Amino acid sequence: MIYKRCVNDDWFMLINHGAKRTGKTILNNDLFLQELIRVKEIASSQDIEKPMYIVSGATLGTIQNNILTEITNKYGIQFTFDKHNNFTLFGVYCVQAGHSTIAHLEKIRGMTAFGAYINEASLANEQVFDEIKSRCSGEGARILVDTNPDNPEHWLLKDYIQSDAPGIISYSFQLDDNTFLSERYRKNIIETTPSGMFTDRNIYGKWVSGDGVVYADFNxxxxxxxxxxxxxxxxxxxxxxxxxxxxxxxxxxxxxxxxxxxxxxxxxxxxxxxxxxxxxxxxxxxxxxxxxxxxxxxxxxxxxxxxxxxxxxxxxxxxxxxxxxxxxxxxxxxxxxxxxxxxxxxxxxxxxxxxxxxxxxxxxxxxxxxxxxxxxxxxxxxxxxxxxxxxxxxxxxxxxxxxx
Missing domain, CATH: 3.30.420.280 (Nucleotidyltransferase; domain 5)
Structure with missing residues (x-):
């Protein structure tokens, strides 16, 4: 349903958020590939030979682990990196940039991007996130976002997920939403996830703060x-x-x-x-x-x-x-x-x-x-x-x- 809507409808920012191991990043990885194909078509219609796209994670290592390696494993796509650690896919030049500290601003400042994929967005520095958004000024630019929950006062929740802006769509995921997980795995995850905040976030995808004793399961x-x-x-x-x-x-x-x-x-x-x-x-x-x-x-x-x-x-x-x-x-x-x-x-x-x-x-x-x-x-x-x-x-x- 989400994939179909995102392919057929227009939007500016998609935010998939919720529990771990619910398929958020897998969905966004597939949409990322679709977005690159779409971006290339738009750029070609404007005689732009090398459109740019931002791929961002907490670090370059998390981009590799969460996005690129997963795409290679699923589709066999191999990535070749230039001296700037960027790559070209489907004719689109993808700029890799971290987002966890303000120092990452330098990688994207001044560029014009036709879209962005922001992985683990709750870990992003707010200024870097805002800069990525500002850089997405190419025709028809869209931003893919995925994240696990954080505290209920987090700027990503208050300013974006809970926003009434028509261009932002968001979906919340719980562990049970991932029907590809075996019952054994799901049972083990539930039984070993600490009570309280960790269960609320990691199983039910809730944006909650901690409450009470930290190690509530100690007996x-x-x-x-x-x-x-x-x-x-x-x-x-x-x-x-x-x-x-x-x-x-x-x-x-x-x-x-x-x-x-x-x-x-x-x-x-x-x-x-x-x-x-x-x-x-x-x-x-x-x-x-x-x-x-x-x-x-x-x-x-x-x-x-x-x-x-x-x-x-x-x-x-x-x-x-x-x-x-x-x-x-x-x-x-x-x-x-x-x-x-x-x-x-x-x-x-x-x-x-x-x-x-x-x-x-x-x-x-x-x-x-x-x-x-x-x-x-x-x-x-x-x-x-x-x-x-x-x-x-x-x-x-x-x-x-x-x-x-």
């Missing part, structure tokens, strides 16, 4: 283990997460992973008013003496502290600190019952886990009761995405499990 009865339990489990690797602090708690956690991919928070070291050189380095060295030269995924906000760890021959690495991605990764492990904590021996964790709550208006947690939980987030997300001890095949499996 002491399910997720607490004892030292005796841990002694019976063979870990395949260990690593640490480090959140620096002084007035607020600094924290180092030790995490182990077993052969089944279960994550165990084994040790917590959380203290106030400790010096890095005199206190935290000795604590870290004791951890190394016990577990080997394991990585310490550190908060990069204090690079001088990371350097001190490194100078003391500790395997200190800047952590992957993406907040929402990290929280979703930990929350998914909790919901999937693949996350366990040495609960009785982690007093700071016990205090934080039930007090770590979403901000009422911002799309992030309140910056309180988050010290140990931040170090856990750094450790888990960094292990999934950065650990050089994890084979690429296993990394991919882990990312698939988390729906990332």
């Amino acid at each position: 002491k009865e399910k997720h607490a283990v004892t030292k005796e339990d841990l002694a019976k489990i063979k870990m395949v690797r260990y690593f640490c997460g480090v959140d620096w602090g002084y007035e607020h708690f600094g924290s180092i956690v030790v995490v182990g992973v077993d052969a089944a991919g279960n994550y165990y928070v084994i040790e917590e070291h959380a203290h106030q008013h400790l010096d890095v050189e005199k206190d935290w380095v000795p604590i870290a060295k004791k951890i190394v003496a016990k577990y080997g030269n394991i990585p310490f995924y550190c908060d990069s906000a204090r690079p001088e502290y990371v350097v001190k760890f490194t100078k003391n021959k500790l395997n200190a690495i800047n952590a992957n600190k993406k907040v929402m991605l990290g929280i979703e990764s930990v929350a998914t492990l909790i919901k999937s019952n693949k996350f366990y904590v040495n609960y009785d021996e982690m007093p700071r964790f016990r205090e934080e886990i039930y007090k770590y709550v979403w901000h009422k208006t911002l799309d992030e947690p309140v910056k309180e009761f988050d010290d140990v939980l931040d170090s856990i987030r750094y450790a888990v997300l960094s292990d999934i995405t950065l650990s050089n001890r994890t084979p690429k095949k296993e990394k991919y499996k882990a990312l698939q499990l988390l729906g990332l």
